[in-house]
Structure formats: structure tokens, C-alpha cells
Amino acid sequence: MSKPATDSNPTPHLGSLRIGLFTDTYAPQINGVSxxxxxxxxxxxxRGHQVTIFAPNFPGYxxxxxxxxxxxxxxxxxxxPIYVALLGTPRSTWSLSxxxxxxxxxxxxxxxxxxxxxxxxxxxxxxxxxxxxSITDYTHYLKVIGGTGVxxxxxxxxxxxxxxxxxxxxxPSPKFQRLLLEQKVTKxxxxxxxxxxxxxxxxxxxxxxxxxxxxxxxxxxxxxSVGRVDPEKRLxxxxxxxxxxxxxxxxxxxxxxxxxxxxxxxxxxxxATKVSNRIHFLGMVDRAELPDLLHDAAVFLSAxxxxxxxxxxxxxxxxxxxxxxxxxxxxEGMIVENENxxxxxxxxxxxxxxxxxxxxxxxxxxxxxKRSMELSGKFSIESQVLTLENLYFEAILQxxxxxxxxxxxxxxxx
Numbered sequence: 001m002s003k004p005a006t007d008s009n010p011t012p013h014l015g016s017l018r019i020g021l022f023t024d025t026y027a028p029q030i031n032g033v034s035x036x037x038x039x040x041x042x043x044x045x046x047r048g049h050q051v052t053i054f055a056p057n058f059p060g061y062x063x064x065x066x067x068x069x070x071x072x073x074x075x076x077x078x079x080x081p082i083y084v085a086l087l088g089t090p091r092s093t094w095s096l097s098x099x100x101x102x103x104x105x106x107x108x109x110x111x112x113x114x115x116x117x118x119x120x121x122x123x124x125x126x127x128x129x130x131x132x133x134s135i136t137d138y139t140h141y142l143k144v145i146g147g148t149g150v151x152x153x154x155x156x157x158x159x160x161x162x163x164x165x166x167x168x169x170x171x172p173s174p175k176f177q178r179l180l181l182e183q184k185v186t187k188x189x190x191x192x193x194x195x196x197x198x199x200x201x202x203x204x205x206x207x208x209x210x211x212x213x214x215x216x217x218x219x220x221x222x223x224x225s226v227g228r229v230d231p232e233k234r235l236x237x238x239x240x241x242x243x244x245x246x247x248x249x250x251x252x253x254x255x256x257x258x259x260x261x262x263x264x265x266x267x268x269x270x271x272a273t274k275v276s277n278r279i280h281f282l283g284m285v286d287r288a289e290l291p292d293l294l295h296d297a298a299v300f301l302s303a304x305x306x307x308x309x310x311x312x313x314x315x316x317x318x319x320x321x322x323x324x325x326x327x328x329x330x331x332e333g334m335i336v337e338n339e340n341x342x343x344x345x346x347x348x349x350x351x352x353x354x355x356x357x358x359x360x361x362x363x364x365x366x367x368x369x370k371r372s373m374e375l376s377g378k379f380s381i382e383s384q385v386l387t388l389e390n391l392y393f394e395a396i397l398q399x400x401x402x403x404x405x406x407x408x409x410x411x412x413x414x
Contacts, residue, residue: 017049017102017392022116024085024108026055027063030258030284031228032311033107033132036194041067043385052099054112056085071112077261085111087118101125103392107132109162117165126395129166131176132308134159160185168395170388172309175329190391193333194309195384198376201318204295210255211296214280220251221359224297224321226290226312227304229260229281236262237303237326237348239269239279244352246275249359257282257293294319298365299358302326305346309334318376322368324355333378340371 021041025033041051045067056073058081063070073083096119105128106116113129120127160183163169169189171177177189208218216222225238235256242254256266256279263281270279285293294300300316300323307313307330316323317334323341325331335341342358344351358364 017044017389017396018100019044019049019051019392020099020101020104020116020119021051021053022104022106022108022112023053023055024110024112025082026053026058026068028058028061029082030287032194032308035287035311036132037107039196039381040385040388041065043381044389047385047389049389052101054096054115056083056112058083071115085115087111087115103128103396105130105388105392106166109158113162120167124399126167126392126399127165128168128170128391128395129163130170130172131163131180132172134176134179134306134308156183159183163187167399168391170391173330174332176308178329192384192387192391193379194311194314195379195381196311196314196318198318198380201291201294201315201376202373204292206289206292207295209289209296210282210293214253214255216253217251220253221249221298222296223252223254223299223301223355224257224293224316225255225301226257226285226293226315227310229256229258229263229266231262232304232306233260233262234303234305234326235266236269237346237351238301239266239273240348241303241352241355242279243273243275244349245356245359246278248356252359253278253280255280255282255293255297257285257290259284290315291319294321297321299324299355301355302328302331303346303351304328307331314376314379317372318379320369320373322358322365322372324351324358326351334375336371336375340368340375 021037023033023037025031026037027034037053041053044051051067053068054071055068057070071085073085076082076084101123103126104116104120106113107130117127119125163180163185164187166187169180169185169187170192171180171189172192172194174191177191180189211218211222223242225235227233229235238254246252267281270276273279294316300313300321302310302313302323302325305326305328307328309330313323313331313334317340323335325335325341325343326346327343331343335343337343342354344354
């Protein structure tokens with residue numbers, strides 16, 4: 001099993017690899033998978049590797065980076081827009097037949113991920129598969145039948161079966177390692193945490209810019225949520241919790257950064273409260289401005305229980321924010337109880353009281369913020385890339401050994 005590399009003890013550079021990354025979600029979509037892939041791709045290229053990303057075509061969008069191959073696609077969802085790649089088209093077949101790779105890395109079990117498997121099988125290449133999303137938690141996106149027991153059982157079967165197509169499995173957190181073991185995944189599983197460029201979040205470039213934009217006073221606490229605005233994020237829970245504590249902190253504001261299918265419903269919920277003027281929906285925020293927003297905030301919030309290893313939380317702790325979140329194993333190592341935040345039961349009143357107690361203790365807010373920055377040191381993109389590089393070389397060597405043994409065995413059977 002590969003051991004995570006650290007910045008203080010870098011892995012020697014063993015040579016340039018030709019790496020194919022396959023994903024069903026990529027820019028201009030903004031989510032954890034898309035952001036992680038961009039950071040990993042850039043990091044691998046800085047290490048001297050050749051990286052090609054295969055992703056569905058997104059009409060009207062042009063990539064501003066080389067090495068991205070867009071596959072013909074069809075729209076599956078309108079809000080947010082999601083496109084599914086088509087397999088077996090002349091363009092994808094031509095692109096893959098002409099390219100040479102040393103290793104393939106799939107980041108989705110759907111069409112593009114299956115294309116990675118077919119390509120690896122045809123070209124006899126090692127296939128790495130990163131399990132980013134618990135498929136059984138997202139069956140509600142299948143209209144009408146998504147909530148049925150049959151579909152959930154099928155999703156569990158598909159999760160294990162598609163994962164076992166990889167030669168090596170990567171998970172961003174121990175939570176998903178345990179999940180895959182429960183699902184009887186038999187392939188080797190490596191835990192490689194997500195990483196970010198920590199230096200981008202150490203300080204704000206324009207302090208107070210978001211406060212000015214929203215008309216929030218310099219000393220008023222901002223409670224911040226960053227991420228997709230979709231049902232599984234349970235942002236309605238955060239609105240309810242904020243309303244419960246609003247009288248105790250009449251200057252506090254709740255800010256949501258992100259967009260998604262639940263935004264309209266949440267805005268209606270917020271408008272119906274007595275504190276509608278203190279609940280703000282920013283929509284999508286340019287990533288270059290995200291550090292400014294995080295440094296304007298007082299506390300970072302999460303009510304989701306379907307997270308894997310959220311990049312938004314890494315960005316929050318790198319910015320020195322205390323956190324209050326609903327208990328989820330995904331936060332292991334990122335939120336440490338009574339050190340940089342609190343993990344609560346999924347009870348809105350308990351969450352609200354916990355948040356209120358933290359806000360009422362300025363000394364604790366400062367101490368928690370400093371501890372967050374210390375904890376963020378484990379989640380650098382450099383460490384993630386070095387560990388992946390080790391895994392790629394390991395998989396290539398194992399694949400070569402297997403092919404060599406197969407060839408010798410075939411010759412001995414004359």
C-alpha cells in the first residue's frame with residue numbers, strides 16, 4: 001500500500017508518465033470532483049507528467065487549458081445542467097485509439113468511467129478508480145423511481161461492481177474505505193485525502209469586500225456555507241438553526257455561496273422567516289474571490305451527512321475558520337471536537353445552541369481558528385499529487401509484472 005508523501009520528504013521523480021483522467025463532471029461545473037481534478041491535473045503537470053482529461057462536452061464552454069478532450073454528450077438534467085457522454089462515437093474512438101498512455105484514472109462509474117475501463121482493457125493498461133460519491137445517497141436524482149428500495153439495492157450492487165473494475169481503488173477518506181469494504185469491494189483500497197493549494201487561503205486579497213457587497217457591518221458575524229445548493233446538502237436545516245438563534249445575535253448574518261436545484265425553494269423558505277434580511281444567497285462565487293469570502297466569515301457551517309472529504313471544509317480550515325457541522329465521518333481529521341469546532345447530532349436545536357455558544361465566546365473563536373490552520377497542513381495538493389504519483393508507478397509495475405508472467409506462461413504451454 002502506498003504511503004502518503006509529505007512535503008518535507010518528497011518522493012524522487014522517476015520519469016514522465018502519460019496519464020489519462022476520465023470524469024463525468026468537469027468545468028464549467030463547480031463541485032468537489034471538478035475542482036479536485038483541476039488541482040490534481042495541474043500538480044501532475046508541474047511534476048513533468050503528460051495529462052489528458054476526458055470529459056463530456058458542455059455546449060458553449062471552451063476549455064482554457066490544453067489536454068482536455070471533450071466527448072459528445074446529451075443533457076440529462078436542466079437544473080443544474082448535467083451532460084452525459086455518449087460511448088462508441090467516432091470522435092471518442094478516434095481520440096483514444098491514437099493516444100498512448102501509461103496509466104488511466106477514472107473518477108466516475110458512469111459513461112466516461114466505463115470508457116476508461118474499456119480503454120484499459122483494450123490497451124492492457126492499469127486502471128485506477130477514485131470513489132468520489134456514495135451512489136446510494138444520490139438515487140433521488142432518478143426521477144419517480146429514485147427513492148424505491150429496489151433502486152437503492154441496485155445502486156449498492158452497481159457501486160460495488162463498478163468499483164471492482166479498477167485495479168487499485170482510491171478513496172479520499174476512511175469513511176469511504178469502510179463503506180466499500182461493507183459493499184464487498186475486493187480490490188486494494190488506498191486512502192488519499194483531497195488537497196488544495198493552501199497558500200491561496202492563508203490571507204484575503206481584499207478584506208471586507210463581501211461585507212461591503214452585502215452591506216454587513218465590520219463587526220457583525222457571518223455564518224457561511226459554501227457548496228452546491230442541492231437537497232443532500234440540507235441547507236434548509238441551516239436556515240432553521242439560524243432562525244432559532246437569531247434573537248440572541250441580532251447582528252449575525254447567514255450567507256450561502258453556491259448554486260443548484262434547491263436554491264429557489266431555499267430562498268422562499270428564507271423569505272418566509274422573520275430574519276429574511278439577514279439571509280443571503282450569493283450564487284456562484286469566482287474561486288479567485290473565495291479566500292476573501294472565507295476571511296470575511298466568523299464560522300463555517302455544514303449540515304450535510306453525505307460528504308466524502310469536502311474540499312470546501314479544507315478551504316475553510318486553511319482560512320482559519322472555526323466550524324460547526326452535523327456529525328459525519330467524512331470530517332475525520334478535519335474537524336476535531338473542542339479543538340477547531342463542534343460536531344453535533346442532526347437536531348436543529350442542538351446545532352443552533354452549539355453555534356450560539358461558540359459565537360458567544362470570542363476567545364474560543366480565535367483559538368479554534370488557529371487550530372484549523374494547523375490541521376489544514378495535512379491537506380496540501382503537493383502531498384496528494386506525490387502520493388498519486390507513487391500509486392501510478394506501483395500500478396504500472398504490477399501491470400507489467402502480470403503481463404510478463406502471462407506471456408511466459410503462454411510460451412510454456414506450447
